[in-house]
Amino acid sequence: MAKTKVLVVDDSLTMRVLISGALERIPGVEVVGAADGAEEAREMVAEHHPHVMTLDVEMPGMSGLEYLAEIMDTRPMPVIMFSTRTEAGAEASIEALRLGAIDCFPKPKVAVQSELDAIIGKLGKRIKAARNADLKKTSAKPAATPVAANIDWNGRLLAIGADAANTQGLFDLFATFPANCPPTVVVQHMGPGLLAPMVEQLAGQVAPKVVIATDGMAAEQGTIYFAPQGDNHLALDTWPNGHLRLLPREPVSGERPSISLLFAAVSKACGANGVAVLLALDDEDGAAGIRAVLAGGSYAVARAEQGFTLAKGAVSQPLDGSAMSATVLKLCSK
Template identity: 75%
Template sequence: MADVKVLVVDDSLTMRVLISGALERIKGVAVVGAADGAAEARAMVEQYRPEVMTLDVEMPGMSGLDYLAEIMETRPMPVIMFSTRTAAGAAESVEALRLGAIDCFPKPKVAVQSELDAIINKLGKRIKSARNADLKRRIGGAPGHARKAPPPAMNWNGRILAIGADAANTQALFDLFQSFPANCPPTLVVQQMSPGLLTPMIDQLRDQIAPKVVEAADGMKVEQGTIYFAPQSETHMVVDTWPEGRIRLLAREPVAGERPSISLLFASVAKAAGANGLGVLLALDDEDGAAGLRAMLAGGAYAIGRTGTDFSLSKGMVSQPVAGDAISANVLKLCGK
């Protein structure tokens, strides 16, 4: 397979050189250009046709967020953001993910190679998997922050919903949860994302969706109308029984390199709820999540995987492959009477 063509966009010459040099050391990645801002990047996109872009959030003139919104409206491509490791930077990172960026990495505090070495493996993996990103064109610009009118109440059938995602699925999660009524099915979410981004993401969701959104805590009762996010900690999130289940946070080793683990959540839901469990895997390249889908089916639960993944019916990993824009309707149908 040909190298992934990457365009680096950053207003700092030092950072452009540093990031480009780091990316060139990743086998299978080729840097085709380095732009100092949105105007130069537009020209380079036309000239070099990159497959992935790295983009600085904080740029003079047109900001990285504004340029990202333009990209997702006019010419969607996988974009990886770099942002400062501050409270404001975390909020901007979540906004970038909501707009359609596939990941957001901390920008080095000082322009030295060792700062990038710490994330180079994950960055390389994300760039190579970006070809499979489920990009969604935004018509009419970026979505606003105003809360939409809540969907009508549903007649819940007793199913518990478990969702496995990564940073690239943030936009999909916002779209999914905006379709949920206030009395949505009880929903447990494991989302693999950079440290420090969970709290600002929950804050944004609370402003925009009808259901209650919380960071899960050990012993919490799992109730209809609430979405529970696994904390970014040294624990895994599972549910103990169903119905009348409670969340348990388990201090165990990572699974497939991940903690919290999508697979452990899915397996616990399958064991506790059986046919009353529903698992939805949004991540495209998640080894942890693939094992979780198998656990769902083995436990008699229903499993949904997005089309365009390897989670095929023929491999016995999903009950139903679903296109990204049809997930909301399918989930609400499967959880309603």
């Protein structure tokens, strides 16, 4: 495969040099330009046709968020944001993810290469996964689906694996869930410090209760549980009447919490009474968990070449992303 072409956009010359240098050391990545703001970036996009852009949130003139909104409305492309590690920076990062950014990374506290080296592995993975993102114009997105009527729950537990690129998708999905939605457990890979403000924002906009899971918490109908960031994986001990468990184990596929570990735990506890949905662009962490869920006799939804596939055992069928909510709620209803 040809190299992934990246355009770096930052008003700081030092940061442009540092980020470009870090990216050039990632195998399969080529930096095709470095722009000091939106105006120069537009010219470079037209000239070089990059696959992915890195974009500074805090730029003078047209801010990174304003330029991101323009990109997603006119010429969608995968964008990875860099933001300061402050409360305001976290809020801006969440807004960037809502607008369609693939991920957000903290800018180095000190402009030295060693700080970027600490995230270069994950940055490389995100860039390569971002190249295959299926992005649509913001203005072309369909209107939000109304909140579904209360369900007659069939006892199935819903497990979702996502990453930062799925932030808007999760907001859209959970906005359709009724207040008595199935117990829903989520592992979402996000940058440091971003999960808590995102969960707080989500909780204020959807009908179900939304919380960050703690060890021993009961998995109950009407609640969406996010795995906490840190040194633990999220698992389930038994089902029905199960409790969530935080496990201090080594990372799986470089991730902690791990999507695959959650899916495997749900499969072991629930058997045919679990439903797994893998939304993450990079399925390195998640593919093994999907296989475990299918082996346990339950349903799984995962990304396919174009859109999603709904599978159970050896039988699978295409699933339009716009039908995700209705399909998931149907699988969890009598």
